[in-house]
Amino acid sequence: DAGVIQSPRHEVTEMGQEVTLRCKPISGHDYLFWYRQTMMRGLELLIYFNNNVPIDDSGMPEDRFSAKMPNASFSTLKIQPSEPRDSAVYFCASNLGYNTEAFFGQGTRLTVV
């Protein structure tokens, strides 16, 4: 398996535009996580899915953020409209369940200008 694959690696967009981040988890992993990393706030869990169902989205900062997992091999994180304070590195991760290793993608570096 190629690991968790995220796209794009870098995204620069203007304030007010819609941004869609994509993630392909490792095949067979039941859990998928979206994290955001900033210098000020560190790593924050935004939302996670179990078997494609959102379990906890309490970390999603605002209604501007939404996430979907239409099938076991694909998830999206959408920001609409984007704002400069959304600039961060967004990571997707997946694992088999409790106590198992979480595998992270290389992240998407988002810059909103």
Add this chain to the structure above:
Amino acid sequence: GNSVTQMEGPVTLSEEAFLTINCTYTATGYPSLFWYVQYPGEGLQLLLKATKADDKGSNKGFEATYRKETTSFHLEKGSVQVSDSAVYFCALSKETSGSRLTFGEGTQLTVNP
């Protein structure tokens, strides 16, 4: 709620020096504990883990012992190398919280030749 606290960074050492990065946690019951490492421009990857009290996790010369009495999981390495320069994250998970990981703030380690 669950939380993880790491020693403040950044940490700068000379090659072959001894490393300790402190990590303490707050959680009820018996969480599983992890250390993840993030190299520049990459996602996090598991370094080691321990799932019950007095367990010692080890990998690549790094060690950490799960101390229930002090709620700690300090990371140590006897002789660091330049290639160990990275950000280190302590994390916990609990079965009652599903598969989610709660991360500490991260500690930047720089090893100079």
